[in-house]
Amino acid sequence: RLDHWIDRRGVEPVYLDEENGMWRLLDHATVSRVLSEPGTFSSDFSGLAPVQEDFEAFRTGMFLTMDPPNHRKLRTLVSQAFTPRTVAGLEPRIHQITEELLDAVAGQRRFDLVEALAYPLPILVIAELLGIPAQDRELFEKWAKVLFSGDQLTENSTMAEIEAALQMIAPTIREMNEYMLAHIKYHRANPSDGLTSKLCRASVDGESLADQEMVGFVALLLVAGHITTTALIGNATISLDRHPAAAAALREDPSGIPVALEEVLRCLPPFNELGRRTTTEVELGGRTIPANSIIMANIASANRDPRVFADAESFDFTRTPNPHLTFGHGIHFCLGTPLARMEGRIAFEALNRRYAGLSVARSEPVEFQNPAMIVSVRKLPVDVV
């Protein structure tokens, strides 16, 4: 599909996909424009999806799918607590969690890197961030799995299929809701330095976060911050396996890891596309798009636009600047970017320190997630020396 989009970008950067009635945008300038004009290109699809009562509770805090002014209010409040400083303060614990996870496979010459590190690390970090007691961390893993269980759906799934998927996960959503409301209540009564207490204290112009909004934000962290980071670690492992000279250079000089990870994010963004809905009729790329159309802003293709990236098809692990759109653009720009970057860096520093060599196992298959949902491995057997 990526090859198809890239070929098409040169001829028709904005086109209507007849198969599903969605508009696809393929070039960097148009994708950036769409992501920076929330008034015309809305993130709110609530009128189009079936209403599911249990999810409605979460929607109050899911500002990813909100437009201004509600988005601004919630994002500003959450940003007061979820600051780059809060994230930086977590660095020693992320090191420790990474080491503990890798200790569990110490001595094994072959293991699944997803199961050992890439999958559990981001959930444990989110749980740590929120101050979830160690004995309840398994619950987090369970919820994260369930929240992602719509991965069998595709952009062509019917409403009935979407509704059936939502029904299946409803009991877990209720459980998560109850648990998190109790967790927040506890932190209101027993304030600490952790993110949950900071969220409770956040206040802008006399407004603060309601408990239900905080629960929605936690669900958002699990949806937006877990499997994406898994994807980054898995995709980076695959990229370095394909580019042994880059892997050797980073082993020699780990200070290049952050720049190399940006190139992985450019070439293999976890989300190929971001969806938007037009609020009005609009001209894009010489085409007239009607109001209420679904737009897919194609990051994967924009990230390889030769008007922005020299030698766009090559993996250049030293590429700077690297204005990829993998973390989005505009008002919804990923709030977890510093955390994702830090987790990726710590994971590769730790792997470098432990192993003189790490390669994707040739005799066992690598398994991928449903690419319509996320560009990520599901299973990644690696050989280490």
Ligand code: HEM
């Ligand atoms: C938003 C990508 C990791 C939290 C976004 C958006 C993208 C993105 C593309 C914008 C979506 C849109 O405009 O519709 C990624 C990638 C990650 C990553 C590629 C990892 C490699 C994280 C992490 C967290 C996080 C670790 C937190 C734990 C968020 C939040 C938003 C968001 C809260 C909503 C921002 C808003 O709507 O204002 N992310 N993300 N993300 N991300 Fe991330």
